[in-house]
Amino acid sequence: MLTLFVLIIISSCSINMSSSAVKLHIQDQHVVMDNGIVQVTLSKPEGIVTGIQYNAIDNLLEVLNEEPNRGYWNLVWSEAGRRGTKGTFDRMEGTNFEVIVENEEQVELSFTRMWDPSLEGKLVPLNIDKRFVMLRGSSGFYSYAIYEHLKEWPGFNIDNTRIAFKLRKDKFHYMAMADNRQRYMPLPDDRLPERGQVLDFPEAVLLVNPVEPEFKGEVDDKYQYSCENQHNRVHGWICTDPPVGFWQITPSSEFRSAGPLKQGLTSHVGPTTLAIFHSAHYSGEDLVLKFGPNEAWKKVYGPIFIYLNSLSNGDEPLGLWEDAKKQVKTEVGSWPYEFPASEDFPSLDKRGKVDGRLLVQDRYVSDECIPANSAYVGLAPKGDVGSWQRECKGYQFWTRADVAGYFSVPAVRTGDYNLYAWVPGFVGDYRYDNVITIASGYEIEVGEIVYKPPRDGPTLWMIGIPDRSAAEFYVPDPNPNYINKLYVDHPDRFRQYGLWERYTDLYPSEDLVYTVGNSDYHKDWFFAQVTRKKDDGTYQGTTWKIKFKLDDVDMNGTYKLRIALASAHSSELQVRINDQEATSPLFSSGVIGKDNTIARHGIHGLYWLFNIDVKGNLLAEGDNTVFLTQLGSTSPFQGIMYDYIRLEGPPSYSNDLN
Incomplete structure (x- = not known):
């Protein structure tokens, strides 16, 4: 393995911006787009990207894979009424091929699959039109798709949809998705049973006998490279011999689900790069696309840009990342694109x-x-x-x-x-x-x-920062037997594997106690209220205590406890005041959440805000305690992440805390 390069910014990226006209070659089973810079081969009529030729590399995609498993659109769907987030994997292979645009400046190809009632139960009830576009002088190609469901068709669910590219494992070893999130990566072979040990879930593998010894003892998990929509603009891989970059650029999030904070996968061991348009990750069934039988729908996903770059001899390969970031600015500045030929994509x-x-x-x-x-x-x-x-x-x-x-x-x-x-x-x-x-x-x-944000009275005390994240709380060091070296001394230290187990290490028999005025939430408030693992291997729910003093209590007034959650997974939060053994809690959330954020190394999922009335006669002058109980106890991944907690006095109340 080559020594890790020092990242430097250079200005000598030398992409051969050829003025060659775009050409289209139609063969029996394939079609080839070629602009003199890059050549893209697609299966016909399926619309699978089977080959990408660039910079003297005959194919950037994994030639060891079968053609359908190289570059493809896919979705996971199920019939209406099915619960959960699992369904049928579909590569959306086209059944009809059409040239939409063909001239010296642009080629746009369409691969369609049309639905009819004879396909009910066999294929997702959608008309699907996958488009691929190549422009003159462009070092790459674009792809977008149009999904359409007619009103008279049956209902259905979609768990996720995306574009995936599987690159050559003998060429692409360095992954980059941010200035501080890039590294040489293990090989896919390292995840095989003889080289890797599966941990608490299949995606997480401990590398016990990797091909490259430097990765021994590390954990590889694709969820460690998740990213919020708002930051997910470019990611990809670098080949060092010859220096070539393969980048997936998403210039807009308008077609992505659930807003700027929604998290999704990017690149991971394979080497694989993904353009995620919709998924239920970090949200669960709340974000499964569910359509009724009389619901018409049409949506355009994309375009996204697959950008390829190279360097002059002697230039630092990691300069390819800097060049890719510059290309992002170009693509964002060009949005919405003028070139898509579909009337469903407005200029x-x-x-x-x-x-x-x-x-x-x-x-x-x-x-x-x-x-x-x-x-x-x-x-x-x-x-x-x-x-x-x-x-x-x-x-x-x-x-x-x-x-x-x-x-x-x-x-x-x-x-x-x-x-x-x-x-x-x-x-x-x-x-x-x-x-x-x-x-x-x-x-x-x-x-x-x-x-006008929720507010009834003055703040008596608060814990955390209201920013929809648990990042400001205490994130422990990982178990040294389960680390990813990228996240050692990293701002995103919460992405290490197994942090949920550290709670039991820190609180083996008694739960967390936070004392207002003395404790520091950066150090004393664990980032997630998880279960405790018992000696027999089972789990138990936990009860955290917030201790605080009141010099004066308005017995006839109503106080307000506001609890904002950054995430929840199969959890029930109960709140009691000054009586941990009270039969009925003051508040119960019921069982909420399927974010799975704890297992997937996130710091937030879906946001929840609970506003709880606290009658003054429940409080005492002097010492008081809020008991926060998370009842779920069947899994290490059950738990909640707090965003912010605040106790407000009645509207006319003032209090000096000790």
């Missing part, structure tokens, strides 16, 4: 725009409205407050407000939307009262709009 002049300013009104923070600094503001299909994080059928358009709260949401498809927002530093969700109708070419100015 910029057929879209609209929304501008405005968001302010926050919280009289216990300021007498005046506060600019919503860095607020997330987005347009998503009509729904309830906060519904955007579970929405997966339509399009979403998100931006960040500036320090003064001004925002602009450009390039919005026509249609009816709600405008949603949430503001880091404040709990809850905002929804603009009026439905916003986007028409072609129109700009809408909503003016100043005001979010």
Whole structure:
């Protein structure tokens, strides 16, 4: 294995921007797009990418795989009414091939599969049109797809849909997805039974006898490389001999599900690179696409860009990553693209725009409205407050407000939307009262709009930061027998395997106790309230205690306990005040969540906010305790992640905490 290169920024990436015309070669069973820079071969009429020729490498894809297992669209579906997130894997192989555009500047190909009632129960009830586009002078190619369900067709579910590329394992060994998340990777062979030991779930493998000894003792798990939609713009692989980069670039998230915080897979051992359009990861069944039998639907996924780059002899191979980041800016600046030939993908002049300013009104923070600094503001299909994080059928358009709260949401498809927002530093969700109708070419100015976050009284105490993440809490060091070296001394230390087991190590018999005024949530609040493993191998629920003092109590007043969760998995949260043995809890969430965030090394899943009334007669002058019980006890992965906890006094209350 080559020694890890030092990352440097260079300006000598030498892509041969040939002026050759785009050519199309149609064969009996294949079709080839060629612009003099890259040559892409697809099976006909299936639309599987079987070969990518670039920079003297005859095929960047894994030639040891069968042709259908190299570069493909796929989805996982099930019939309506089925529960869970498992279904039938379908590579969506086309049955008809058509040339949509063919000239010197562009080739666009269509591979379609049409549904009819004779296929019921055999194939997902969708018309599928996969498109592949090559442009003159472009070092790569684009792909997008149009899914359509007609009203009279049967209902169905989709768990996930994506594009996958399997690269040559003898060529691509270095993976990059962020400046601080890149490394040489183990080989797929290292995951085989004779070289790897499967851990608590199949995706996680301890490398006990890897081909390269430097990986011995590390854990490989594809979920360690998950990424939020808002940051998932480019990822891929580098071949060092010759220096070639293979990058998947997603210039927009408008077609992705569930908004900017939704997490999905990127690249992982294979070497594999993915463009995830929709998945139930880090959310569970709440994000399974479910269609009724009388529900018409059409959606365009993509385009995404497969970008290839190379270097002059002697240049540092990791400069390919820097060049790929530059290409991201080019692609983002070109969105929405002008070249797609489908009328289902509107160009910029057929879209609209929304501008405005968001302010926050919280009289216990300021007498005046506060600019919503860095607020997330987005347009998503009509729904309830906060519904955007579970929405997966339509399009979403998100931006960040500036320090003064001004925002602009450009390039919005026509249609009816709600405008949603949430503001880091404040709990809850905002929804603009009026439905916003986007028409072609129109700009809408909503003016100043005001979010009034949940608030009944002054803050008596709080734990954490209201940012929908548990990242500020204590994340332990991993068991040294189960590490990924990338995340040693890394900001994303929560991505190490097995951290759920560290709770039992730290609290073998007694649960966490947090004392307001003395404890520090960065060090004293474990990042997830998980189960405790007992000596017999079973698990038990846990009860955390928050101890606090009140100098004065309004016995006739109503206090408010606000608990924001960053994630939940098959958990029930119960809250009691000053009586741990009370038969009935003051509050119970019921069993909630299927995020599986704890097992998949995330720091958040879906957001929950509970606002709990606490009658003054439940509290005492002096010492008080809040008991937080997580009842689930059948798995190490059951648990919740807290985002933020706050106790408010009655509206007229003031208190000096000890």
